[in-house]
Amino acid sequence: MQIRIHRGTQEIGGTCIELEAAGKRLLLDLGLPLDGDVEDDGIHPKIEGLAGSPDLLALILSHGHVDHWGLAHLAGPNIPVALGAATHRILQAAAPFVPRPYLPAQPVEFTGGTPLTFGPFTVTPNLVDHSAYDAYALEVEAGGCRLFYSGDVRAHGRKAALFERMVAHPPRNIDVLLLEGSTFGRLNAEHRFPTxxxxxxxxxxxxxxxxxxxxxxxxxxxxxxxxxxxxxxxxxxxxxxxxxxxxxxxxxxxxxxxxxxxxxxxxxxxxxxxxxxxxxxxxxxxxxxxxxxxxxxxxxxxxxxxxxxxxxxxxxxxxxxxxxxxxxxxxxxxxxxxxxxxxxxxxxxxxxxxxxxxxxAHTSGHAAISDLQRLAKAVGPKMLVPIHTFEAHRFPDFFDNVTVRRDGEWWSARTQSESSLAS
CATH class of the missing domain: 3.40.50.10710 (Metallo-hydrolase/oxidoreductase)
Structure with a gap:
């Protein structure tokens, strides 16, 4: 499996991840940057065939925040858009009230724990605790490799039990963990959020x-x-x-x-x-x-x-x-x-x-650093890649097996040692 993060290695918001396996591609999120204008072509990710291509199989949305779906309208009408069933209903409910509503032309609704298959990709959504209702981490398997994308996650909301369950029963044999780091740079490692x-x-x-x-x-x-x-x-x-x-x-x-x-x-x-x-x-x-x-x-x-x-x-x-x-x-x-x-x-x-x-009276929609550490330790990935953060350079101080990537570069889900063995 080849991976390219179009946006997210250096900023919070506008997340977009492209995966490739066996000549087919999949997108995880297609968000609008926090300070972005949808009419600004300069912030549109450079994804080949985004308006329509037979090898681009689907767009998977992790949750209903605009910084994760705000550019989804750029995907052509023939591209299936998979999203949580409740997320889809909320987008439909919001449409009559918001200036720029978005409703996918080909929605594929999912619920937690039910795998989806798109060509060589198997995607399993895992319901998580986040300030957005019906939010998911996404587990993707293709080409003998396993990727786990945290999406946006926390451990102090009303669904905190979901986080504890994930730590107690994490996905296994993960080659790459794409881990959000929204709280890096905003608080110290000992800080705990209000529940x-x-x-x-x-x-x-x-x-x-x-x-x-x-x-x-x-x-x-x-x-x-x-x-x-x-x-x-x-x-x-x-x-x-x-x-x-x-x-x-x-x-x-x-x-x-x-x-x-x-x-x-x-x-x-x-x-x-x-x-x-x-x-x-x-x-x-x-x-x-x-x-x-x-x-x-x-x-x-x-x-x-x-x-x-x-x-x-x-x-x-x-x-x-x-x-x-x-x-x-x-x-x-x-x-x-x-x-x-x-x-x-x-x-x-x-x-x-x-x-x-x-x-x-508020609390964050994102996990404290200590909770991110618990999640990473439980998953034990061969490679941990920071995403959704302004502070990727700080991750090696808190996690093992960190590889910092750049927006726009393709790279392999296999670790460097595995790649050497395979060659």
Whole structure:
């Protein structure tokens, strides 16, 4: 098996891996760089026959974050795109609400533990703990070689048991481990992240100290966070108010254990910009499943002191008109780096103008270095290659059998000693 990492050996985001065996090829992820523009041809990976080629058999998506699928539209309509079944449903649910929706023309849905076969490649997805729902590590076998791609993984979310299970029962006889290293350069090796249960406790504390409405800025697709937020609302007697987009994403999980709009302590508010979009698209059917739980602008003021509102900056005009921000407190529940970007700075200015204090309650979607070490030790690969990291040069200080690769170079899944024996 030959391997080429198009992007990821020197940066976080925009991940794309090309594999070749027996004259056939396979892609693992096709992401948009974190600061990339989809219209910029200069960031498009140079993959021969990406728009359509008989030897390019499929694109496999590890999970539903844009930095792993944001350039998938470049793959031709005849190329099968394999992705988790729930990931596919969430992309479908998000499509009416986002400016650049993506839905594969030839989707192949998978679930954890069920192998897929594409020509000489056998791909086994392994469900992992990550801030994206339905995320997978990918085990690929071809040409007598075995590769394990971690995707994005962590050990401190609500599905932490999946990580512990993988460490206890790792894939065997792995020639190459492509291991993500998002946390390198962001924290020291001894650092431990808060768990999602810790984030829930932070929400409880903040809600108890908030006289008015709690405005929580969090991603609706971070399902673990939605669970933490809902549980904190129940514990403090608040109602979680979500928008139509979030309600549809939660419904798309298909998981009876995930909060839904018709659960107690839940309500749905459709902001003005979503009402306009629904009217323009004629998608009034999206409202039907949530009608019994729907509330309106005139309801917000009376509910403010007993509510947590899943918040986006575009909703501020609605909240101003509703006059429901007296005693409000905002909670940033995403990566704090976004607040240093222009839109984040603008939000902070808007909150300050309204005298709304801002607090933080968040944890990483990526594994601590010590957890990555546990995973690597359990897998015991013949070669460990850093990916999804700005700090590949630091890996030899923490792992065995590290080989640092460069974007765009082809290399063999066999170790150098094995290659010498074979020749």
């Amino acid at each position: 999602e249960h810790d984030v829930e406790a932070q929400f409880v504390d903040i809600f108890q100290r908030t006289e008015g409405m709690a405005l929580v800025a969090a991603s609706a697709q971070n399902i673990d966070r939605m669970v933490s937020l809902y549980r904190a609302c129940k514990r403090t007697g608040r109602t979680l108010i979500i928008d139509l987009y979030a309600a549809e994403v939660l419904r798309a999980t298909g998981n009876a254990n995930i909060p839904q709009s018709d659960w107690p302590n839940m309500a749905v508010y459709v902001p003005q910009y979503q009402r306009v979009r629904i009217k323009q698209s004629g998608r009034f059917d999206l409202l039907e499943p949530h009608k019994p739980q729907r509330i309106f602008g005139e309801d917000l003021k009376a509910r403010a002191a007993t509510s947590a509102f899943l918040f986006r900056p575009a909703m501020l005009p609605d909240l101003d008109r509703a006059e429901c921000l007296t005693g409000a407190r905002a909670v940033w529940s995403q990566w704090d780096g976004y607040l240093k970007q222009p839109r984040g700075e603008a939000l902070c200015a808007e909150l300050e103008k309204r005298q709304i204090p801002l607090e933080h």
